[in-house]
Amino acid sequence: MLESWTRKVEGGIMMKKFAQTTLTAMLVLAIAACGGGGSGGNGTPNGSKEADGGSSKGSGEMPKIYIYQNTGALNQKPEGSVPDALEEMKQMYMEELGIEPIAIVPPKGSEGEKLNLLLGSKDQVDVFQGDWDQYASKGAIIPLNDLLEEHGQDILKAWPQEAWDYMTDKDGTIWGIPRGLPSVHYPVWIRTDWLEKLGLEMPKTIDELEAVMKAFQEGDPDGNGKADTIPMMTDINGINNALMGGFVEGGNSNWLDPADNKIKPVELAPGYRDFLAKMADWYQKGYIYKEAFAKFDPLELLKTNRVGMSSMWYSRITLLFPQIKPNLPEGVDYAIARDLTGPAGKLMTASRGNTTGMLVTKKAKNPEAVIKFINYQYKDLPTNTLNAAFGKNWKYLDDQKFEIELLSPELRYAGEYMLSLGLATENKYAFRDPVKKMHADYLNHEITNVSAAKMPLDATVVYDKERLKQNVPMLEDLDRLRSEELVKFVTGVRPLSEFDQYIEQLNKAGLQMWIDEYTKQYHELKK
């Protein structure tokens, strides 16, 4: 009975068998397709995938280079290029150089993490921006000496020896193409129209700076009848690099203790406690923006027309302020407070030349093509680098090939293939456009003026990060402790009377290992 019923049912099922089998097959295929899409999409955004697929047709043996675009070139248009504008640029490079560039656009805010995943996967990535000392010891990148000698003469000429020194290890191996030079990134910008309105002079000392902040806070310079002025917009790096030098002899830098000739963190240097006390006082008085050490959007804050000063990264003013200036009352302007000094000298600390550069990966199939491609952008400066940055959307305004303007404010090409971003190319041109002029002026006249700041003691020492990690296992914990407690002291969450306990905490977290390793490397590597 049961068997006959089963047969009947099976007979019925047979009728549907084909459809069901097809359905099951479709399900499996769908999963396979999803899986395929997932791996293809790993690190490759839609735009670049389309460009990849489109141009591989008929490209034959033409070498491809995979560019991880984390240089900051896309900041002007974070959503990326219009597809046909990107394709047009790709065709241009293919015709000019016989090289097919393929851009990988990382997710904004997670560029580093995505890069690390890509480097560890089987996905192709040939060139990216990063710190060579982080990647060289792990075998992720290749030396560039021979490649640059053979294919990169224009790159070599464009950067001064000082920049190459930061890209070179102690054995003379060049690991990257420079991105910058020792620079000043944290000047104090002040609202000049408010100074004028309140009858104040540009401050020269820390006390005068404080007096200006007080006047901004109490004098209602925006005239809205509310006591809502934010005297200073800043963040952790801002107070460290723009202000600490006024209190600590060496500025925001490791400290060489003359008592034992050992390298120690700045927290142990004379004057650091005074610096903390002043910052805490300013925070309590409301001179420093309340949310400075949490997460906030500087552009939105500037839009409110309440910010009197900024001591954040320079482009918070040079790039953001001109964008919103037309919407602010007439006459609004920010200028750099020059030659500011405190009890220990200059307020500002310069950023040491760092190890950030364009790096070529070990798994690059065409490293020669990568260097040829970059070298092309360094040729005929600034024409080729401008093409890489803005496509065809720009023109010269003078015969000297210096002043330029964009043909259309609507950008179509975003800069996916730009691999020559850096001071060596950025100061070869300037925008006449008022929105871009402030930034260009800073790059051309201010950023390398390191005499305006203190230079970190170990500015020329490239510490071996791998050795640091191995010999100071608590390195990450110490970093967290230092930034966390700095914020607590400044915001008043922790009273300054507990400073000695804080130093004890650092010791418990492994400070002695930190001091030993840094001291050892400093004496070994200082040039």
Next chain:
Amino acid sequence: MELKAATVSPPESKKKSRWPAVKKHRFYYYLILPGLLYFLIFDYVPMFGVIISFKDISPFEGVRGILTGEWVGFDHFVRFFQSYYFWNVLRNTFLISFYNLLFGFPAAIVLALLMNELKNGLFKRFVQTVSYLPHFISTVVVAGLIMMMLSTDNGLLNAIIVFFGGEPILFLGEPKYFRSILVVSHVWQTVGWGTILYLAAMAGIDPGLYEAAKIDGANRLRQAWHITLPGISHVIVIMLILSIGGLLNAGFEKVLLLYSPAVYEVADIIDTYVYREGLTSLNYSFATAVGLFKNLLAMTLILGANYFAKRMNQTGIW
């Protein structure tokens, strides 16, 4: 001999009888296949990677690195246990999760009980829909909403405080508020979705029980206490066990999006620690060891909860 054959034969026949059934219903099994493959490929195969927590690997050598890396035993675990912040991240993880459970778990039951009492169908559906909606909002958007609501500049809450003459409070920068913000937003986001299972279980309770209770003079509170709650108790226990299994998932994305150095002390959890060590600092082996430790703790918790649930009222997952 016969006896021996008799004792042996039943399992054999049982074994034999299973396969025709499987064959007969093979299409249903085919339907399970994609699900099984999913778990196999995405959940079980990657488990192979946990071996790197016992090795030192180069992060850029891929699978080859996993195989060729040097064995270092429990070094990475020991390093984590000796880390200056070991107890801090462990305490934060437990506390944030525990508060989420303490306030979030009963909230869904209470809301379900309240919804169950609503007689107006339209209003009930409206309340259900409104309470489900936050579940569908991405964590990034929720974090954005929280930041806007709590901002010292034009944030709604601070605007109210200022209106009544108070000083604006930097909620996201004050350690004493941070966990409360996480827990309140967690409850808001999950409470509606959590009611679904309970409402379904309540729908299965015999209406005759309520009628009998009414005849006995029980008011609605008594009916909820003596009929509804016992009626859904098995679902509550299962949900509690599952929640305890996830106790160490303290809401990584939201913490990462909202925390800052000012609140690390109360906000840094195992997941954010793993994120910083693994993806930011490239210590993959160490980060994997920390992740594995967390999973072992979670497994212990879920097994423990299951054991106690079974001991107390005979209901458990296994």
